[in-house]
Amino acid sequence: LALVAAARDGFLFLLAWEAMGLAPFFLVSFHDDKREVREAAWTYLVASHLGVLCLVALFAWWSGAAGSSHFDALADLAPRLTRTWPLFLLALAGFGAKAGLAPLHVWLPEAHPAAPSHVSAFMSGALITAGMYGVARTLVLLGPGPAWWGGLLLGLGLLSALLGLAQGLAQGQMKRLLAYSSVENAGIVFLGLGAAHLAARGGLAGAALLAAAGALLHVLNHALFKGLLFLGAGAVLHGAGTVEISSLGGLLRDRKSTRLNSSHRT
Secondary structure (H helix, E strand, O other): OHHHHHOOEHHHHHHHHHHHHHHHHHHHHOOOOOHHHHHHHHHHHHHHHHHHHHHHHHHHHHHHHHOOOEHHHHHHHHHHOOOOHHHHHHHHHHHHHHHOOOOOOOOHHHHHHHOOHHHHHHHHHHHHHHHHHHHHHHHHHHOOOOHHHHHHHHHHHHHHHHHHHHHHHOOOEHHHHHHHHHHHHHHHHHHHHHHHHHHHHOOOHHHHHHHHHHHHHHHHHHHHHHHHHHHHHHHHHHHHOOOEHHHOOOHHHHHHHHHHHHHHHO
């Protein structure tokens, strides 16, 4: 994961990305022998590798035209390309799948409830963030693009935010609710990236700076707090034996009853 953020070469980036993407599959699938856990792990792996195929096509196409896979060479070539929109769409699909952007979010509500809570904290706090980083980094490397890029980012961000919110409210399982919350928060970040792109295209440098800063601040906010929320869900599971919200009423009363019984035995 650290190498993904540090890489300045497309080939090295893909190797690091693949290693980062494979780790959660093993962390989830080896946790339990239950069928639904294995199915959730395979759902994640398939979704992840569909995204990887898009990224392989992205860097193969871009590096082949530039004659090098170094990010500096890719950035130098971008202004001279007659068509950059295929690169943008490949990056959006490849990184958006990892970021949990709707409608590419299918693996989140399956993998998070099946994963151990500390793995869910990693996947939501760090893995999803890597997808957001990938989209932002690609926009920087490609340079100014047409206005519809920003419109598409805004539209997908709004869809993801509303879909994550609506589906999250309907969940009765705490970790599944938090998974849909990650979909919502990914949408908020992409709303900021889309607004920043449109503002930059319109010559509104101040508005673009504020929108980009808001998106990056929310990336940090989500990484910290969603990780803590999943760890909190793990603590609830450890203490109560369930994360079904309908079964978690009366915990204070049960705790007092347990203390009273313990004092009687003493």
